[in-house]
Structures are given as C-alpha cells and as structure tokens.
Amino acid sequence: MTATTLISDAPQTESRPARHPRGARGPRIAAGLLRGILVVAFLFGALFPLAWLVISGFKARNEVTRTPFQFFPEVWKWENYAQILSDPAFLRTVLVTLAGALIFAALSVAINSMAAYVFARLDFAFKRLVWVVVIGTMFLPGMAILLTSFIVVTRLHMLDTLAVLILPGAASAAQIFFLRQFYLSVPRALEESAFIDGAGRFRIFVSIFVPMSKPVFVVVAMTSFLAFWNSYVWPVMTISSPDLFQIQQYLASFRFERGNSELGLLMAGSALAAAPVIILCLVLQRYIVEGIKISGIK
Amino acid sequence: MRGARRTRRAPRDTLIAFVMLAPALVLLAIFVIWPMVQSAYLSFFDWSFYRESVFVGFDNFRRVLTDDAFVASVGRGLLFALMVVPTQLVLAFAFASLVAGVSRRLASVLKVSVFIPTAISTVIASIIFILIYQYRGGIANWAIGFLGIEAQAWLADVGLALPAMAVPAIWLGLGVAALIMLAGLLDIPASYYEAAVLDGAGWWQRTFAITLPLMKNTFVYLTIAGFVANVQQFELPLVLTKGGPQDATMLPNLLIFSHFRDDPTVGYSIAAAFLLFIVLGTISALIFRFLNSTQSED
Numbered sequence: 001m002t003a004t005t006l007i008s009d010a011p012q013t014e015s016r017p018a019r020h021p022r023g024a025r026g027p028r029i030a031a032g033l034l035r036g037i038l039v040v041a042f043l044f045g046a047l048f049p050l051a052w053l054v055i056s057g058f059k060a061r062n063e064v065t066r067t068p069f070q071f072f073p074e075v076w077k078w079e080n081y082a083q084i085l086s087d088p089a090f091l092r093t094v095l096v097t098l099a100g101a102l103i104f105a106a107l108s109v110a111i112n113s114m115a116a117y118v119f120a121r122l123d124f125a126f127k128r129l130v131w132v133v134v135i136g137t138m139f140l141p142g143m144a145i146l147l148t149s150f151i152v153v154t155r156l157h158m159l160d161t162l163a164v165l166i167l168p169g170a171a172s173a174a175q176i177f178f179l180r181q182f183y184l185s186v187p188r189a190l191e192e193s194a195f196i197d198g199a200g201r202f203r204i205f206v207s208i209f210v211p212m213s214k215p216v217f218v219v220v221a222m223t224s225f226l227a228f229w230n231s232y233v234w235p236v237m238t239i240s241s242p243d244l245f246q247i248q249q250y251l252a253s254f255r256f257e258r259g260n261s262e263l264g265l266l267m268a269g270s271a272l273a274a275a276p277v278i279i280l281c282l283v284l285q286r287y288i289v290e291g292i293k294i295s296g297i298k
Numbered sequence: 299m300r301g302a303r304r305t306r307r308a309p310r311d312t313l314i315a316f317v318m319l320a321p322a323l324v325l326l327a328i329f330v331i332w333p334m335v336q337s338a339y340l341s342f343f344d345w346s347f348y349r350e351s352v353f354v355g356f357d358n359f360r361r362v363l364t365d366d367a368f369v370a371s372v373g374r375g376l377l378f379a380l381m382v383v384p385t386q387l388v389l390a391f392a393f394a395s396l397v398a399g400v401s402r403r404l405a406s407v408l409k410v411s412v413f414i415p416t417a418i419s420t421v422i423a424s425i426i427f428i429l430i431y432q433y434r435g436g437i438a439n440w441a442i443g444f445l446g447i448e449a450q451a452w453l454a455d456v457g458l459a460l461p462a463m464a465v466p467a468i469w470l471g472l473g474v475a476a477l478i479m480l481a482g483l484l485d486i487p488a489s490y491y492e493a494a495v496l497d498g499a500g501w502w503q504r505t506f507a508i509t510l511p512l513m514k515n516t517f518v519y520l521t522i523a524g525f526v527a528n529v530q531q532f533e534l535p536l537v538l539t540k541g542g543p544q545d546a547t548m549l550p551n552l553l554i555f556s557h558f559r560d561d562p563t564v565g566y567s568i569a570a571a572f573l574l575f576i577v578l579g580t581i582s583a584l585i586f587r588f589l590n591s592t593q594s595e596d
Contacts, residue, residue: 038396039408046411049426049469050418052437056429064429069440115322124315134322137330139582141530143551144575147558147567148333148340156328171325201314230419232533233555248421252537255425263429270422277417285410292477 057268064263080268097247101228107170108224116179117205138173164238182216219291247273341569358569371550375529381464383524390475394483416473424537427466459546482516522585526578
C-alpha cells in the first residue's frame with residue numbers, strides 16, 4: 001500500500017514525502033515520459049510472449065513458419081483450439097493433471113501447516129535437531145536427489161501411479177518454513193484462553209490457527225498447484241502409461257514427436273495449458289505480494 | 299518472548315508434536331533424506347540397476363572432476379548465470395523504482411503482469427521461445443530485419459544459443475526478483491528520503507547514497523540465489539535445445555541427467571550431482587543464515 005502513496009504529485013507537506021520531488025518543468029516532463037516508456041516496456045516484455053502464444057494458436061499449420069513474416073494470422077482459425085480440445089488424449093491429460101494438482105495442493109496445505117504449527121508453538125524433545133534436519137532439506141538441489149529418488153520410487157513399486165507424482169513433493173521444508181513464519185507472528189494470547197479451557201494442541205490448531213490461515217494457505221496451495229501443474233522432468237521419468245500423462249509431458253512430447261509440422265496446434269495446446277495458471281495469478285494476485293512479505297525475504 | 303516462556307513453561311508436548319509432525323517427517327524421510335543418504339553412499343560405488351555394486355572409493359569423483367565435458371558445463375553454467383542474473387537485477391531494480399512511483403492501480407497491474415511469467419512452466423516458455431526464434435517466420439528475425447541485420451539461426455548457432463536461452467530464463471525469473479526487490483525498496487523508511495530532499499539531493503544521489511546501500515541484503519540475496527538457480531537450469535536447455543548445438547547449451551544438470559539416462563553405470567551422475575549439492579547447498583545454506591542474522595538489524 002505504501003507503494004502507491006509515494007506518487008510524485010503528492011504535495012510536499014504531506015507526512016509521507018514524495019520520492020520524486022517537484023523540480024523544474026522540463027525535467028519533470030522528461031521523467032514522466034521515461035516512466036511511461038518503462039511502464040509500456042515492462043508490460044510488453046512480460047506479456048507479449050504469452051500474447052504471441054495465443055495469436056500463434058490461431059495460425060494455420062504452415063503459417064507459423066512462413067516467410068515473409070506475418071504478425072497476425074491471415075484467417076483467425078479457431079480450428080486449432082477446437083481440434084486440440086476435441087482430442088481425448090489432451091482432455092484426459094488436462095483432467096488427470098488437474099486432479100493430481102488439486103490433491104497435491106490440499107495435501108501440501110494439510111501436512112505442512114500441521115508441521116509448521118508444531119515448530120512454531122509446541123515444546124518437545126529433540127525439537128532443535130528435528131528442525132535443523134527438516135530445514136536442511138530445503139537446501140538440497142533437486143538434481144542431487146533426483147536420481148536416487150527415482151531409485152527409491154522404483155524400489156517402492158510406485159512407478160506409473162498418481163502417488164509417485166503426489167507423495168514425494170507433498171512435504172516441503174520451504175512451505176513449512178513459510179507457514180511457521182506466519183504462525184510465529186500470531187499473538188500467544190489468542191490461544192491462551194482455549195488452553196486454560198483444557199483444549200488439546202490439535203484442537204487449538206484446528207479451531208484457532210486454521211481459520212486465521214487463509215492468506216497463507218492460499219499461497220501454499222497456489223505454489224503447490226503451480227509446482228505440480230508445471231512439473232515436467234519427474235513425470236517424464238516416472239510416468240509411462242498414457243493414461244497418467246501430465247500436461248507438460250504431453251506438450252513436450254508433442255513438440256518432440258511432431259517437430260515443426262503442427263506448431264499452430266501445439267501453440268493452441270500450450271495456450272490452453274497456460275490459461276489456468278494465468279487465471280490463478282489474476283484471481284489470487286493480492287495474496288502473492290502478501291506472501292513475499294510474510295516470507296521475510298526482502 | 300523467550301523469557302516469558304521460560305518462567306511460565308508450557309507442558310512438553312512431545313507425543314502430540316510427533317503425531318502432528320509424522321506425515322511431514324515420514325514423507326521427507328522417504329523421499330528426500332533417504333535419497334540424499336543414498337546419493338552420498340552410492341557416489342562411492344560403481345552402481346547400476348542390473349549388477350552388484352562395487353566399492354570404488356573416490357573414483358567417481360575423480361572421473362567427474364577430470365571430465366572435460368563436466369568442467370566445461372560448469373563454466374558454461376556460470377557464464378549463463380552471468381548473462382541472466384545481472385540483467386535480472388537491473389531490470390528488477392528499475393521495476394521496483396518504477397512501481398514505487400506510479401499510481402496504486404497501475405502499480406498493481408504492473409505487479410501482476412510481471413509475476414505471470416513466473417507461473418508459466420518451463421516447457422511452455424520453451425515452446426514460446428522456439429516459436430519466437432524460428433528461422434523462417436520467427437518474430438525475432440523479423441524484428442532484427444528492421445535494423446538491417448540478417449536473419450539468425452538463434453538456437454542452432456553455437457555462439458548465439460546460450461544468450462538466446464538467457465532471454466526466456468530472464469523472462470521466467472524476473473517476477474519473483476522484481477517483487478522481492480520492491481518489498482526491499484518499500485522497507486526503507488520515508489524519513490531518510492525526506493532528509494535527503496531537504497538537503498537538495500537529486501534522484502541519482504538519493505539512489506546511490508540511500509537506496510542502494512540500504513538494499514544491500516536484497517541484492518546479495520538475489521545475486522547468490524540467482525546464481526545458484528541459474529547454474530542449475532535444466533529443463534530450459536532440455537526442452538529448448540537438448541543441450542545443443544555442439545553442447546553450446548549443455549549446462550551441468552543437463553549433462554548429469556543425460557549421463558543418468560544413457561550411461562549404464564550411475565556412479566558418475568550421482569557423484570557429479572553430489573558434488574554440485576555440496577557446493578550449491580552450502581552456498582544456499584550460508585546465504586540463508588546470513589539473511590536471518592542480518593534481518594533484525596534494520
């Protein structure tokens with residue numbers, strides 16, 4: 001909120017002084033112009049590639065790679081979108097990935113919030129040791145355990161199941177850390193009376209902490225959902241039956257198998273696969289910025 | 299807080315604590331800690347899925363460290379990070395300064411827009427940039443055509459492929475860096491600027507005397523985290539170029555992964571991954587400590 005009160009037009013007498021004070025007229029116009037150019041540049045840089053994806057999805061098969069270059073399609077072809085949406089393999093992939101991502105997000109919230117609450121509030125044996133071990137897992141580069149994780153899930157006969165996609169990442173030190181930061185900031189007075197009434201720790205967690213956790217739960221659910229929806233390498237390694245194909249896996253194999261011949265179709269599919277993610281960002285935007293503040297990274 | 303806890307000590311909740319921690323601990327133990335232990339162990343063995351493993355001491359590490367391909371890939375990873383991270387920092391700082399000076403509504407539009415690419419999967423980003431870099435009909439060649447530059451084979455050119463790959467990396471990673479930068483910028487008390495403005499300091503002076511020194515931690519964090527993340531870029535070269543042309547985009551993690559896929563003896567990959575873990579994991583743990591210890595000072 002303070003971001004937006006620092007506008008250059010704010011009068012100097014205001015308690016919060018402007019970051020850009022009024023200067024001479026000329027420089028002020030130049031500064032305004034520069035700011036305008038920057039705004040356009042950032043919006044363009046961030047959004048153009050996506051717009052380009054959507055536009056290309058409307059292009060005919062050979063139009064995408066045709067010279068001379070054409071910005072807009074000659075004819076806006078809905079066919080690509082219609083065709084990919086009527087492909088049962090694509091639809092199944094979307095549904096399977098969506099189901100997996102939702103289960104993963106819910107599980108991630110439940111498991112990590114309980115752990116975070118315990119670390120934030122409870123006093124127990126070996127607390128320090130357990131905390132160090134848990135938080136230590138945050139610093140493992142994925143590649144260091146990717147290969148041996150694969151060996152582990154192979155041994156557990158988990159290959160080619162939905163479980164292999166959901167379980168390995170559900171407990172996350174980063175999420176536990178983030179949620180714990182939030183629980184540490186909750187005043188102790190809030191649980192004191194429940195404590196005196198003899199409510200157990202789990203009751204207190206469910207009846208007092210869970211209801212106030214909406215903003216952090218949204219962030220955890222969203223980041224978990226995104227991580228699942230966007231994951232590519234793990235599904236490629238562990239899923240081979242087409243019934244369980246994940247969306248990124250589908251898109252990449254589409255790209256590798258059909259090369260440049262069906263780019264329009266591939267773009268339409270990619271645009272559709274990106275859509276839920278973009279919608280999620282738009283709907284939950286205010287939580288994202290809050291989340292960065294809570295995480296304490298700044 | 300700590301003193302209060304000591305005088306009115308809460309009962310030790312060891313049992314309920316471990317019950318509530320159980321899901322997280324069990325999952326982390328099976329899918330993160332156990333693979334890590336195995337990684338450390340197996341890196342000393344000549345191991346494969348099909349044979350008895352043989353203890354080989356430091357042989358795997360020797361093989362990795364004397365492998366020109368591995369050493370070259372680490373150098374390439376650093377070069378790649380050197381292209382991505384400074385660019386990202388400059389853009390993120392420009393973004394934060396810009397957002398701090400525009401209206402509230404525009405600020406939130408900018409924040410969401412710049413965040414959206416972060417949520418897009420690497421696979422889809424790769425697909426978009428494959429399209430943008432098409433030799434025929436690609437928009438990159440169309441754009442440089444206006445400057446009178448002849449068409450380039452961006453991703454197929456040994457000299458151009460790495461910088462061409464840096465663009466999607468910057469695009470994907472800017473959102474988080476920019477929002478963290480913004481949070482850091484808004485954390486600076488307005489009174490500092492008030493004093494500077496009274497003394498007649500201009501924008502440049504304020505930036506170099508107040509903003510940048512006070513944001514040192516943010517810059518340190520983003521630089522190191524950015525290097526650690528970008529040296530490890532893996533999916534991007536995998537989907538975009540498969541490491542080609544002529545290994546021009548073969549970053550360390552992709553090399554390890556290809557070894558794992560093609561090489562029947564897994565020792566090399568695991569040792570390489572483990573080496574990377576020791577170096578990068580230590581670096582990340584150190585910045586984490588550094589940030590946690592300096593955070594309370596301001």
